Amino acid sequence: MSSGSTKRKRGSGRPEPSESERLLFGGPLRYDTGWSQHSDAFLELGFRAMVTQLPSLLAASFRLAWQADRRAARTVVGAEVGRGVIQAVSLLAVNVVLARLMADGPVDDRLRGAVPALVTVAVVMLLAALLRAASTYATGRLEPKVERVATELYLERAAAVELSAIEDDAFHKLLDTAQYGASSARRMIAIATRVVNAMISLVAAAGVLTVLHPALLPLLVTMTLPSAWSALTIARRRYESFHTWVQHARAGHLISGLLTEPAAAPEIRVHGVGPFLLRHYRAMSESAEDEQARLARLAARTGLIAAAWTGLATVATYTTLGGLLLVGAMSLSVAGTAVIAIRTGSANLDTLVLEVNRLHEEALFVGDLQRLYAEAARRAIPAGGEPLPENPREVRFENVTFTYPGSASRPALSEVTLTVPLGKIVALVGENGSGKTTLVKLLSGLYAPQSGRIMWDDVDAATADRHQLAERIAMVAQDFKRWPFTARVNVAIGRTSAPLTEERLSSSVTEAGAEEVVADLPHGFDTLLARMFSGGHELSGGQWQRLGIARAAYRRGAILVVDEPTAALDARAELEVFEKIRALAGTGQTVILITHRLASVRHADLVYVLDQGRLVESGTPDELLATGGVYAELYSLQADQFAVKVPGPRPRSRLTP
Ligand SMILES: Nc1ncnc2c1ncn2[C@@H]1O[C@H](COP(=O)(O)OP(=O)(O)OP(=O)(O)O)[C@@H](O)[C@H]1O
Numbered sequence: 001m002s003s004g005s006t007k008r009k010r011g012s013g014r015p016e017p018s019e020s021e022r023l024l025f026g027g028p029l030r031y032d033t034g035w036s037q038h039s040d041a042f043l044e045l046g047f048r049a050m051v052t053q054l055p056s057l058l059a060a061s062f063r064l065a066w067q068a069d070r071r072a073a074r075t076v077v078g079a080e081v082g083r084g085v086i087q088a089v090s091l092l093a094v095n096v097v098l099a100r101l102m103a104d105g106p107v108d109d110r111l112r113g114a115v116p117a118l119v120t121v122a123v124v125m126l127l128a129a130l131l132r133a134a135s136t137y138a139t140g141r142l143e144p145k146v147e148r149v150a151t152e153l154y155l156e157r158a159a160a161v162e163l164s165a166i167e168d169d170a171f172h173k174l175l176d177t178a179q180y181g182a183s184s185a186r187r188m189i190a191i192a193t194r195v196v197n198a199m200i201s202l203v204a205a206a207g208v209l210t211v212l213h214p215a216l217l218p219l220l221v222t223m224t225l226p227s228a229w230s231a232l233t234i235a236r237r238r239y240e241s242f243h244t245w246v247q248h249a250r251a252g253h254l255i256s257g258l259l260t261e262p263a264a265a266p267e268i269r270v271h272g273v274g275p276f277l278l279r280h281y282r283a284m285s286e287s288a289e290d291e292q293a294r295l296a297r298l299a300a301r302t303g304l305i306a307a308a309w310t311g312l313a314t315v316a317t318y319t320t321l322g323g324l325l326l327v328g329a330m331s332l333s334v335a336g337t338a339v340i341a342i343r344t345g346s347a348n349l350d351t352l353v354l355e356v357n358r359l360h361e362e363a364l365f366v367g368d369l370q371r372l373y374a375e376a377a378r379r380a381i382p383a384g385g386e387p388l389p390e391n392p393r394e395v396r397f398e399n400v401t402f403t404y405p406g407s408a409s410r411p412a413l414s415e416v417t418l419t420v421p422l423g424k425i426v427a428l429v430g431e432n433g434s435g436k437t438t439l440v441k442l443l444s445g446l447y448a449p450q451s452g453r454i455m456w457d458d459v460d461a462a463t464a465d466r467h468q469l470a471e472r473i474a475m476v477a478q479d480f481k482r483w484p485f486t487a488r489v490n491v492a493i494g495r496t497s498a499p500l501t502e503e504r505l506s507s508s509v510t511e512a513g514a515e516e517v518v519a520d521l522p523h524g525f526d527t528l529l530a531r532m533f534s535g536g537h538e539l540s541g542g543q544w545q546r547l548g549i550a551r552a553a554y555r556r557g558a559i560l561v562v563d564e565p566t567a568a569l570d571a572r573a574e575l576e577v578f579e580k581i582r583a584l585a586g587t588g589q590t591v592i593l594i595t596h597r598l599a600s601v602r603h604a605d606l607v608y609v610l611d612q613g614r615l616v617e618s619g620t621p622d623e624l625l626a627t628g629g630v631y632a633e634l635y636s637l638q639a640d641q642f643a644v645k646v647p648g649p650r651p652r653s654r655l656t657p
Pocket residue numbers: 167404407412430431432433434435436437438439
């Protein structure tokens with residue numbers, strides 16, 4: 001399987017693109033943009049950085065919790081602080097118990113003397129259990145809320161960005177990596193809780209140890225350092241690996257999605273694409289498995305080294321304690337308390353290091369999410385702007401040039417100057433790739449020109465209120481969305497802000513000539529148009545197209561843009577749809593029509609002919625036919641196809657003897 005496996009460049013630590021990636025993406029993947037920048041920052045992360053960044057990480061977790069549920073956040077913090085204090089009190093009480101038990105005198109007296117301290121231990125233990133329950137409950141409530149708040153913001157910001165951002169692969173990569181941020185934010189809450197608890201308990205244990213004997217604290221630290229080092233090293237490797245491999249995981253995900261999606265199903269079966277995709281999926285998974293195995297091997301080695309170091313430190317600690325006892329520098333009761341304090345202290349320190357480490361790791365993913373928030377806000381469709389005229393007379397393109405971001409080829413539109421008079425039918429004509437769809441996308445505000453202006457009377461679209469601009473457009477794009485909802489929603493989704501009335505619904509369907517489509521559905525408007533759900537129904541391409549036009553009619557925008565409205569329609573339906581469109585224009589509706597069927601353009605008020613992004617002809621259909629240019633040539637090409645005389649139906653008398 002050499003073709004599909006991803007190999008690691010010796011020494012570079014980065015996987016080389018596999019054959020399958022090359023096949024999928026047509027070239028080596030880029031690993032060095034956007035989100036991957038901070039993995040280097042993480043590599044420099046040492047103990048000092050971990051300690052110095054801890055307050056800000058805890059503050060970030062608290063902010064997340066505070067945003068989601070203030071009461072629960074307060075409960076968690078209160079309960080954890082309480083538990084830490086209780087730990088110190090209980091250690092001191094244990095010391096008193098040991099001192100009383102080991103004092104001189106009769107056993108009865110010693111036991112009696114220890115009772116108050118024992119009662120204290122019991123009471124604080126009970127309190128600790130109650131506080132723990134409160135903290136567990138509040139954390140459990142907080143976690144899903146934090147995840148929801150973070151996810152909602154992610155979706156809200158992602159849905160509000162410009163189309164160019166959604167089409168930008170760097171932004172998409174950020175969207176991909178940031179999707180893990182919400183669950184990391186959720187986990188940060190529980191981790192931060194454990195960090196706070198471990199910190200307070202550790203301070204309690206360390207304080208008690210220092211009071212008992214100053215030599216004990218350094219011993220505690222020495223015992224815990226190895227596990228801290230091992231946890232940090234393993235986490236660092238895991239995070240670096242994730243960011244290096246995320247592209248690979250994306251590709252695997254993409255392939256597995258293709259194998260099951262309904263749109264690809266016919267070709268997978270007829271063209272036998274299944275085994276091909278499966279082979280590449282397996283190759284990708286195997287190389288990901290190799291990476292997991294590599295990480296596991298390294299983690300095992302690091303763990304072994306840390307365990308040996310801890311063992312040595314533990315021997316040194318207990319030897320020191322024994323020595324202190326032998327030379328009489330420490331009493332037996334103090335030594336007993338010290339053993340308990342060292343055990344709880346080192347457990348706390350272990351937990352602390354591990355959890356702080358995890359907090360860092362999760363925070364890096366939350367960092368991706370925050371970067372996405374910031375980037376999405378930067379690329380958001382601007383709010384506000386100059387109001388558009390209430391009833392504009394025209395929309396003018398003045399020397400408009402537009403190149404798609406990242407495109408190395410010629411501009412999709414070059415210095416286009418034209419006027420769309422409102423209330424008329426304007427047709428855009430031209431060969432494939434001539435820029436027709438791009439032009440209407442610019443008119444709809446989906447893209448902004450690099451040079452030139454688009455004027456709505458005297459208002460430049462670049463400074464206009466984008467919300468108002470979108471309000472005026474109704475669009476049936478070539479690849480309009482087939483929403484997996486009911487027929488009713490598929491039409492009414494054209495303007496969700498308007499109250500859904502049966503009257504508006506049925507008049508839109510009539511305007512689009514889609515009455516029969518709806519009437520033939522098993523449950524009429526209530527039929528679910530999603531085959532993959534039970535009770536779902538699938539429409540033909542032409543039926544969908546009529547529903548798409550009904551949706552645009554439902555929107556009732558000042559300008560109706562129809563991009564290839566008849567591509568999937570039969571000859572009779574095509575005639576019907578153009579009749580409807582003509583009728584719409586009679587009511588003052590502006591229609592911008594993109595079509596390759598030039599016979600249908602004959603009724604347009606104005607035709608613009610585009611060629612390789614340039615406007616090459618304009619005029620009424622008759623004028624253009626008379627000029628004998630590109631339009632006339634395309635027209636006669638199509639007319640020639642129908643020039644052969646069709647024999648009429650044979651007379652009945654000859655059919656029946
Ligand atoms: N999202 C995009 N990103 C990059 N380039 C694009 C994008 N959409 C279109 N293009 C390019 O812009 C040029 C014009 O495309 P456009 O879709 O506007 O043509 P069109 O006249 O509508 O074609 P058709 O008749 O095939 O629908 C083409 O060269 C196309 O490859």
